[in-house]
Amino acid sequence: MKKARSNKAQAQQQSNGTSHSKLARYLDPNSSWDKDKLLDTLHWIRQALGLSCGLVWGAIPLVGAIWIILFLAISTGVVYWVYSQRLKIDEEEFGGHGALLQEGLFASFTLFLLGWILVYSLVHF
DSSP states (O other): OHHHHHHHHHHHHHHHTOOSOHHHHHTOTTSOOOHHHHHHHHHHHHHHHHHHHHHHHHHTTOOSHHHHHHHHHHHHHHHHHIIIIISOOOGGGGTHHHHHHHTTHHHHHHHHHHHHHHHHHHHHO
16 A cells, blocks of 8 residues: 555656655756746745744844844845855846845844744743
């Protein structure tokens, strides 16, 4: 029974032409990148980073503006690393560094603050 399921899963992967997960497909440097796909990828990376940092900052408990600045630096650094080093794309084709670095920044910052404040308030008060 297990063998039949694994053969079926392998057949589905081969019919799709890929054996990578969806996350790996979005971080594949050999993939073709259009502007929407790249901006969506950077946006969701930043959202995941914002939520995880907010939860960690609230649980530890960290307070002060230095931690906000550190989050912004980490978030910008990770996004820059993804598109320049991991994906190796030419940023000028996608609007330059400014357009790529600000993609999803404000939504991520809001999610970061929401997670930080909620966890801090629920755990430490």
